[in-house]
Amino acid sequence: MNSNLTMINIPLVEDISNDSGNNLIQNLRSILGVQSVEIKTNNNDISISFDGRFLSLSSLKIGIERAGYTIKSTNLTLNITGMTCGACVNHVETAIRNIPYTLEANVNLATERANIQYIENDSTESSDFIEAISSAGYSAAMPGNYSQEVDRLNKNDELRSIKNRLAVSFLGSMFIFLTSMHFLPWHPITSSIPYLEIYCLIIATIIQFWCGYSFYTSGIRSLIALAPNMNSLIIIGTSVAYGYSVFLTVINTSFFNPSISNMFPPYLFFDTSTMIITLIIMGKYLETIAKVKTSQSIRQLIQLRPTTATLLRNDEQIEVAINEIKINDVILIRPGEIIPIDGTILSGFTSIDESILTGESLPQDKGPDSVVYTGTINFDGSITVVTTKNVDDSLLSQIISLVEHAQGSKAPVQILADKISSVFVPGILAIGFLAFLGWGLFGPSPQWIIASTAFISIIIIACPCALGLATPTAIVTSTGKAAQLGILIKDAETLEQLKHIDTIVFDKTGTLTEGNLEVSSIESTSLHKDKFLKIAASIENHSEHPIAKAIVQHARTKNIVVEDVTDFRNHPGLGVTATQNNKSIIMGNLQFMKSFNLDVPELGTVATRVYLSINDEFVGFLTLTDKIKESAAYTIQTLKNTGKNIILASGDNQQVVEHVAEQLGIQQYYSQITPQEKFSLITDLQSMGRKVLMIGDGINDAPALTQSNISMAIGQGSDISIEASKITLLRPDLMSILDSIKLSEVTSRIIKQNLFWAFFYNLLLIPIAAGALYPVFSIINFNPTNLSFIFGDTGFLNPVMAAFAMAFSSITVISNSLRIKNFNP
Missing domain, CATH: 2.70.150.10 (Calcium-transporting ATPase, cytoplasmic transduction domain A)
Structure with missing residues (x-):
């Protein structure tokens, strides 16, 4: 028996029919690694046996969804503490995915949250994920109420704790620095202070283990879990400097023979270990303040309630x-x-x-x-x-949930960055040990002191934190800014892809036009206008289409009471049919009427007409008018100027659509097009390699919106479905389309800058920390004495400067992301 095979029962939302069930089985069996599939129709489950070496549950989910089914799943959000870098993100996600029945796990370093989706079952609970995350070296908890979430995002307690530790660390490290540096003019005085080394030992110990307590708790747990993170690097580097200094201080006491202390170079690193911790805490303090600023938008929304x-x-x-x-x-x-x-x-x-x-x-x-x-x-x-x-x-x-979901999602580039971060820390440790051995065995005198300096500098200067924050901080700030502008973006991938759109397909009614259709006239061959309106409103009262709502609203203004109808049926893009008082009623556009072979007059007009027949006899029509939005012409022209291909696709009659297209300068347009034909239009465009943005009402255009690369709904308030599209514009102003695209471009540019800085920083400074400049200085006979605060006396990077550079790197990335807050359309 194959020990790698996994058997799992997956419950589905929809009922499984024979035909679609066969399609589901074929879809799943075509996936590499699936051994067997069995449908259990009695409880709507499917039983799948698969090889875990080749695929995951997320791959099975895709196969099931392609067959038109949905897995019964539960969404769980957890607040995560203790993460410091992209490696931490990868470790937490791995711990979550190792829990059975887990479909998806997205962990965000900037928001410090995990969004989890898992299959509904009797054995998996939220506590399982919390325990798994704890075993990986981190802490997890369920989100609190709105007030508690605001407190979490404000980070007041965390900032207060960091500030207290920073104050103690700063004062202590400055005392050690000012009394230890030989080049300072008062050194002869401070060097004569009795028991100075003991004082420095006590202060350094307080800083190392009280001020640096959080580094140890996180770093040690991660090391035990064999998943080292940035805190692991910090405690290794500072512990080497602190431990060696403690050793020298102890053997220099009167309890030991002086000959023992003479065996070791008299270099104390208390100033190094304490200054490193101080600078890192300072960087953490500034980074936390910057993170609070990135969450400002979501906090403002939460506080509105x-x-x-x-x-x-x-x-x-x-x-x-x-x-x-x-x-x-x-x-x-x-x-x-x-x-x-x-x-x-x-x-x-x-x-x-x-x-x-x-x-x-x-x-x-x-x-x-x-x-x-x-x-x-x-x-x-x-x-x-x-x-x-x-x-x-x-x-x-709904807006808060959508913004939180978007901020917790991952752009594709972030997935790659997190994978790099996961191997970054072990790689840095390997480079550090190689440099330590290399300079210790073959370096200049004092070899092992220089080797230790190089090791500490490499461990401290490496910054996976900047790499982990490069994308999520930009996404969090951008989606928050978008929400302030009345633009709701569903996920990070949508925000990233929007700038690549080259074709935009517009619906007409409610998108390019105001959508406030009004009945302007009623023409009937045999009925009084009020009677005609009563029949029309009674039928359209069962429809949600904007034209139907306009007819019903017009009847209400006339105080006309609608009557019940039976056998109502909606024909998307065409019209409706129903039975009233044993009479067959047909209402719809000209194309719909002709499909019933009705003799209907063709009237050239730029208005919308709805025709009515009773018992297969044409009895008249209603004329409805709509107004083109003021911002439509400028928006269309601006999009065309940026190289976008603009298409108008509407179910309205040819004359109306042609008139709107002419007014807005749209050359490519389609009239009397059904939702299915809109869907086909999108697929045809995509087959030509086009990246399509579909803008519609989110209801009648559902198939086309789903098929498009990015879908966008325009409306106001609850008149729009937030879940219907990937981008929702809360304002009907078409200028928001331009704002969305500009924001996508700005965000993409910021992410690229952040990633460039994160990679450039590490590629440049890690070799310098490893001692790459020493042979260069030796060849050109350069004495870095004047730069001793950076390179010491030998050309090897001062570990204190390494700590400063590491803290500066993360702050630079977050500060750059915060520039998005200044985005002004």
Whole structure:
């Protein structure tokens, strides 16, 4: 029996039919490593036997999804502490993936979070992942409530702890430095202080083990787990300097024969070990402050949610916790208060500041039946609101979840960087030991002191932290900035790919036009206009299409009450059919009418027409008009100027589509196109090598949106589906499309700069730390005495400068990422 085979039962969301089940089996059996597949129709499970050497559960997931099925899975988010570099990210992800039933594991160094997806089963619990992460040398915990999450992102406790350790470390290291440096003018005085070496030993010990406590706890656990990280490098380097200095200090006491101490070079490294720890703590302090700034956007969103609301019940005003509010409760919102939960205004008139959600600077006038959203600010009047959402289902909660998901996701380039980081630390240790042996055996005198200096410098200067932070800090800052602009980006890969888009396919209604269709006229051959409208609205009342909503709304303004219909059927891109009072009703566009061989007049117009027939007899049509958005022409022209290929694809009639295309300067357009034909258009473009951005309403264009390289939905508030597309624009202003692309380009440029710096820094300074300049200085007969604070007296890099360079590297990467906050479209 093959010991590498794994047997697993995978539950599916959908019911398994015979035909699709055979397709599923074929899909899975075609994957390398799958040995057998069995469908259990009684409980909707599939049993798969596979070779774990060749594939993972994530590969099986892809095969299952290609067959049209979805795995029943659970999503888990954990807060991770103790990570310092990209190697840590790889170690935590490996620990998570080793838990059975794990589908995906994404760990983000910048947000210090792990997003986990695992198959629903009876044996796997969240505690299993927490224990696995702990065994790998890190700590994990479930996220707290919103208030606790704000505290975590503010990092006040962490900053306070670092500041205390930094103060002690700085004062102690400065004392050792100022009393130990031979080139300082007061050295003759300080060298005569009784028991100075003992004082330095005590101070260095406090700094090493109290100030550097966090380095030891993380570094030692990682070493025990055979997964060394940056803290492992720090404790190895500083412990060598500290340990050798302690040894020399002890053997120089009166308890030992002087002949023993004379066997060793009289070089103490207390100043080196303490200054290294001080500089690294200082770098950690500045890095943490910078990380807090990168999370500013998500903290602002979280803090928008009030903790209480004024509930109206039995003519009384009751202040209750926001979590106690239920759907259909009536709440009172006074001027200046924040809207606590999504709802519809019952009474009152006011203006609402929605800028935090949509980026729209002007307040929006609101009255009865207007929708209001959590986190927006009530300006003028008191209003009563009927709640329509639970706290966790509000638009603000959806935005927060989406931003958190995007910030926790990984760009493809980050996956490569994390893999490099995973082998970086062991590689640095190997280089350090080789340099130590090389200079110890063959270097200039004093060989082993110089060898130790080179070893410490290499271990300290290597910075996997910069490599690990290069991409996630840019992604976190960028997605947060996008949210401030009313742009919701689903994941890091979308943000990275957006700049590569060369073709943009626009839907018309609600995208290039205002989408506020209005019935402008009704023409009928045999019915009164009100009767005609009553029949049309009764049928369209069952549809969610913008044209249907416009017809129903027009009927309401006429106080026309709709009637029930039966056998309603929607024909996407064409029209609808139904039965009313035993009469067969057909409504739709000209193409739909002709498919029933109806004699319908062809009227040249730039307006939208909806035709109506009763019992296969044409009875008239409605004319609807829409307005092109003010920002459409500029946006289209700007996109064309940047080399983008623009296409208009609409289900509307040819005259309307042609008119819009002509007004906007779009040469390639398609009219009366069905959702399936839009899907085919996208696939045809992709077969020609095009990178396609599809912009639609997220409902009728679902197949095309799913197929496109990147999908984008434009709308306002809850009128759009955040889950429907990879990018959601909360404002209807088309200028946001340009902002999205510009932000993608800026972010990509920042990531490239960060990665270049991280690689360049290590490639340049590690050889210098290893002593590469010593033979150069020897050949050109250069004495680096004037640069002794950098290279000492021999041309070998001072370990203290190595610590400074390492701290500077991480701060540089984060500071560069923070420049995205200044992005101004």
